[in-house]
Amino acid sequence: xxxxxxxxxxxxxxxxxxxxxxxxxxxxxxxxxxxxxxxxxxxxxxxxxxxxxxxxxxxxxxxxxxxxxxxxxxxxxxxxxxxxxxxxxxxxxxxxxxxxxxxxxxxxxxxx
Amino acid sequence: xxxxxxxxxxxxxxxxxxxxxxxxxxxxxxxxxxxxxxxxxxxxxxxxxxxxxxxxxxxxxxxxxxxxxxxxxxxxxxxxxxxxxxxxxxxxxxxxxxxxxxxxxxxxxxxxxx
Numbered sequence: 001x002x003x004x005x006x007x008x009x010x011x012x013x014x015x016x017x018x019x020x021x022x023x024x025x026x027x028x029x030x031x032x033x034x035x036x037x038x039x040x041x042x043x044x045x046x047x048x049x050x051x052x053x054x055x056x057x058x059x060x061x062x063x064x065x066x067x068x069x070x071x072x073x074x075x076x077x078x079x080x081x082x083x084x085x086x087x088x089x090x091x092x093x094x095x096x097x098x099x100x101x102x103x104x105x106x107x108x109x110x111x112x
Numbered sequence: 113x114x115x116x117x118x119x120x121x122x123x124x125x126x127x128x129x130x131x132x133x134x135x136x137x138x139x140x141x142x143x144x145x146x147x148x149x150x151x152x153x154x155x156x157x158x159x160x161x162x163x164x165x166x167x168x169x170x171x172x173x174x175x176x177x178x179x180x181x182x183x184x185x186x187x188x189x190x191x192x193x194x195x196x197x198x199x200x201x202x203x204x205x206x207x208x209x210x211x212x213x214x215x216x217x218x219x220x221x222x223x224x225x226x
Contacts, residue, residue: 032212043202043220044155051212088154097167098143098206098213102154 002027006089006103015112019076023089023103026070032092033065034100035074037085044088048074079110115139116218118203124224125193133188133221135203142208144186145215146178149200161186162208193225 003026013019021035032051036044050056050063050072062075076083086105092098116137125131135144143162147155159178160167166178175197179187186203200222204215 034214036217041222043200043217046214046216049212049214090154092213094210096157097145097160097162098208098210098215099145099157099160099167100147100155100204100215102156105154 002030002091002093002101004089004091004101004103006106008104008106010107010109012109012111013079015079015081015110017079017110019079019083019108019110021074021076021087021089021106021108023072024070025072025091027091028067028070030070030091031094032098033063033072034090034092035061035063035072036088036090037083038088038105039085047087076108079108081110081112084108084110116203116205116216118201118218118221120221121219122222122224124226125190126226127193127195129193130189130191132190133201133203133223135186135188135205135218136184137205137216137218138184139205139216140183140207141205142183143206143213143215144180145204145206146186146188147202147204147217149202149220151199155202159188190223193223195225198223198225 006023048063089103090100146158149155161180203218206215
């Protein structure tokens with residue numbers, strides 16, 4: 001059973017700061033990882049996918065993957081109040097039709 | 113375009129009703145999914161249709177039944193539901209490529225069972 005662990009938060013950061021979100025996963029063979037943002041009452045929105053060790057940047061977002069440590073992170077630079085949401089870390093389980101296995105989600109609050 | 117559409121947005125039904133949720137995508141994706149999300153919990157997979165093959169989460173009760181009329185449409189038929197089935201039902205689709213598949217979610221259907 002593949003598992004993803006996230007600190008549920010809330011993580012509070014001031015506007016303009018860097019928010020750092022982290023997750024770990026249990027299955028060493030997992031290959032594909034995703035970060036989704038979910039506003040209250042809305043559906044998950046894809047922010048980033050990452051498949052290779054190292055960093056991947058997209059605008060204010062940087063995803064980091066370390067397969068040796070089984071660790072995935074998301075950095076949000078210049079955090080804005082509109083970034084306040086729940087951030088879901090997920091991996092794709094290829095043994096089960098590529099189903100997404102989600103962590104519990106981290107609540108991020110950006111204070112202006 | 114990464115749009116997945118779902119209808120209806122909201123649904124209220126009694127325990128004896130039969131209803132259906134609909135999901136559609138026009139991205140040429142070959143895999144479609146139904147997830148269930150309870151409040152303050154992450155989504156959990158219910159069903160996967162990938163290349164016209166159905167995979168089922170065996171913990172899903174038989175009062176939920178999926179149907180895939182074609183590669184763009186995915187329905188979820190509901191019958192004799194219980195109040196604990198009230199949740200946000202999410203449809204997602206993905207290209208279906210092994211290993212680097214990315215799922216895109218629709219807006220969801222908020223279901224309330226009375």
